[in-house]
Amino acid sequence: MTSTTTSSMVEWLEKNGAKTYGNFINGEWVTSASGETISIYNASYKDQLIASFQDSTEEDVNNAVNAAHNAFKSWSKIPGPDRAFILFKFADLLEKNVDELSYMLSAEQGKVLAESKGEILRAAKEVRFCAGEASRVEGQTLPGERPNVWNSTVRKPIGVIAAIAPWNFPVVTPVRKIAPALAYGCTVVYKPASDTPWTSVRLMELFAEAGVPAGVVNLVVGSGSRVGNPLVKHPLVKGISFTGSTNMGIQINELAAKRLAKTQLELGGKNPAVVLSYDDVENVAKQITGAAFACSGQRCTAISRVVVLKEREQELIEALVSEIKKIKVGPSWEDGAAMGPLVNQEHLETVQEYIRIGQSEGAKLLYGGDILSGGEYEKGAYMVPAIFTDVTASMRIAKEEIFGPVLTVISVENKDEAFRVANDVDYGLASAIFTKDLSEAYKFADQIEAGMVHVNHGTASAAHLPFGGTKQSGFGAFSIGGSNADFFTELKAVYFQY
Ligand code: NAP
Ligand code: MG
Secondary structure (H helix, E strand, O other): OOOOOOOHHHHHHHHHOOEEOOEEEOOEEEOOOOOOEEEEEEOOEEEEEEEEEEOOOHHHHHHHHHHHHHHHHHHOOOOHHHHHHHHHHHHHHHHHOHHHHHHHHHHHHOOOHHHHHHHHHHHHHHHHHHHHHOOOOOOOEEEOOOOOEEEEEEEEEOOEEEEEOOOOOOOHHHHHHHHHHHHOOOEEEEEOOOOOOHHHHHHHHHHHHHOOOOOOEEEOOOOHHHHHHHHHHOOOEEEEEEEOOHHHHHHHHHHHHHOOOEEEEEOOOOEEEEEOOOOOHHHHHHHHHHHHHHHHHOOOOOEEEEEEEHHHHHHHHHHHHHHHHOOOEOOOOOOOOOEOOEOOHHHHHHHHHHHHHHHHHOOEEEEOOOEOOOHHHHHOEOEOOEEEEOOOOOOHHHHOOOOOOEEEEEEEOOHHHHHHHHHOOOEEOEEEEEOOOHHHHHHHHHHOOOOEEEEOOOOOOOOOOOEOOEEOOEEOOOEOOOOHHHHHEEEEEEEEEO
16 A cells, blocks of 8 residues: 555554454354355555455344344343443443554545544443443332322333444444443344444444343344345334435335334434624634534534625635645545545545536635545545535525535525524534624524534534434434433333232
């Protein structure tokens, strides 16, 4: 491999790459009956084969669901604090293995090493929160209607969970589904995105090492149609926790509704940052660009629309461009690289199509947007982070999720218009406002149609607060926080008479 910087990641990949992995079913590594495998390549170095996986079929899904169903009988009866003990160990193992996991994550997904490490350490934090929740599965106790009667509600785990994740956060997204499932006493079959199954293998090994019994967590790798679809339709799957595109979420919800399975859907976003007032324009620009271009803009919570008052537009745009110019684009392992490639060539082409759409709609491509070529850029799907100005709220680039490093700036006459524009999209995931006026901040928090609101900082979430969206951005219980109990458990009302 040629690179301007060699690093331990490059060496580690040369030693540990190009293996073939099985599915993890009932505590064993098994091959698929299909006899076929799928291979993935380093996102920053597309000639390098990093690993091969089972191209699984419905039969593998059935085996995994049956294993999870059998394991549920005993796992659901283990006391919460004992399940927590295992999860705390798993969190420690994530941290202990952070270097190796981040090499795998950066290789399969393309994000720079610092981002991968951040993702893994964040996953460990979320696991610890979930582990704590296993000791706090609360019900209510209420007075009876008659003497000598008292009433309680208890929460019971629902059963086998199908966890289905996209490719942008291959560690934290599955962990965000599996850890609460286990904490509340459910068992899991996990299908990773076809582009990023490598870290999942290591996650399974670490769950086993932490003491998760056979069958409680299972991994089946394969396509959406051959693995995802049968998993969603399986009668023994009681809940589907899905993160991905809105269209797929709706299809999954239809199938689940037919047999009354529960869903937890985390879908797309078109997240606004409304800018009204500030002391330090540079700080605002830093917050916005950080949230817009992390993970090469391939984040459901990425800020993709800046809605700014006309009188501040010029100053803010200058500050944004100056921040964007500082973003060094390069392979995930390179020292100083802040933005890696997009996940693959096909996705780069989708994002490039939006660059063309923006231009044809009459927006001004003020900076960036070009494909990077030559040298190491030939080995991945790289582009210069882009900013469009002169954007109007009705343009497609202001309405549709681009899921890449493209920021749009819409200028407005006053704050009423700003709030109206902020809400004028089908999505409602994350949002931000920058203002020095407390009552404007409260008004925005009250009126914005979004699952998450950030005042005076970018759209970065915490490891213990409910995470989710409204409108076309989500459905079902929010993940991460205590709200998970609503998805992974169901109520039982109990009447005692003595
Ligand atoms: P996607 O195309 O919807 O795929 C997501 C997952 O669904 C993948 O594992 C995919 O498998 C699987 N899948 C495909 N067809 C299926 C089927 N018929 N039945 C069941 N599963 C099926 O999304 P993506 O392109 O990977 O990810 C980008 C999208 O995810 C964006 O819209 C983004 O906003 C959203 N996202 C949302 C959040 C959030 O928390 N709100 C977080 C991250 C991403 P294959 O990989 O095999 O196709
Ligand atoms: Mg897809």
